[in-house]
Structure formats: C-alpha cells, structure tokens
Amino acid sequence: MTALLAVLALAAAGPATPVGVGMREYRYSVYRSAVHAGRVDVNMTNFGEDAHNLRLTGPGGYRSAVSRDVAPFGGRLRFRVNLRRAGTYRLVCLKPGHAAKGMKATLRVTRRRT
Numbered sequence: 686m687t688a689l690l691a692v693l694a695l696a697a698a699g700p701a702t703p704v705g706v707g708m709r710e711y712r713y714s715v716y717r718s719a720v721h722a723g724r725v726d727v728n729m730t731n732f733g734e735d736a737h738n739l740r741l742t743g744p745g746g747y748r749s750a751v752s753r754d755v756a757p758f759g760g761r762l763r764f765r766v767n768l769r770r771a772g773t774y775r776l777v778c779l780k781p782g783h784a785a786k787g788m789k790a791t792l793r794v795t796r797r798r799t
Contacts, residue, residue: 744772
C-alpha cells in the first residue's frame with residue numbers, strides 16, 4: 686500500500702522540467718533562466734577539457750547533492766533535483782578552483798500556479 690501511494694504521489698507531481706546546462710572552463714550556460722517549483726532535470730553537457738560537476742544551493746538553506754563528474758569533450762549527465770521553494774538558486778562547480786574562476790550561474794524558481 687505504501688509503495689502504491691508513493692507511485693501515485695510521483696505521478697501527481699507531473700513530469701520533471703528539463704533545464705539544459707552547457708559546461709566550459711570556467712562557466713555554465715543555462716538554457717532556461719526560470720522554472721516552476723518542482724522536479725527539475727538538469728541536463729548537463731561538458732564542452733570543456735576539464736571534468737565538471739554541479740551543486741545547487743537556494744532558499745531556506747537548500748543544498749542539493751553534488752552531481753557526478755561530467756566527462757570532458759562532450760560528456761553528458763542528467764541530474765534530477767526537487768526545487769520546492771520559489772527563489773533564486775545558485776549553480777556552482779565544486780572542482781578545485783572552478784567556482785573562484787567564475788563557474789557559477791543562477792536559476793530562478795517560481796511558484797507553480799494552481
């Protein structure tokens with residue numbers, strides 16, 4: 686019964702919103718500047734020559750897990766997060782020195798209209 690309720694809750698939440706993120710030394714290109722609150726699929730492609738990763742931080746002290754490394758020269762990775770609160774979220778690469786060199790971006794999350 687619990688498993689059935691979990692499946693129904695996920696189905697009611699709707700599909701995840703895709704957000705493309707291009708990675709290069711030392712920047713992100715975010716292909717959608719705003720999304721509604723909920724599940725988000727961050728679809729990363731690494732166009733650079735270094736491996737990169739990603740963590741999101743946001744309102745209320747939100748901190749996502751850190752994504753796996755995305756391989757250089759065209760590596761791809763889908764990273765699913767649940768952004769429940771409206772506000773501005775910061776995307777940061779946690780590889781040594783990358784954030785300090787500017788590898789950061791923002792994503793705005795708005796309330797879902799009912």
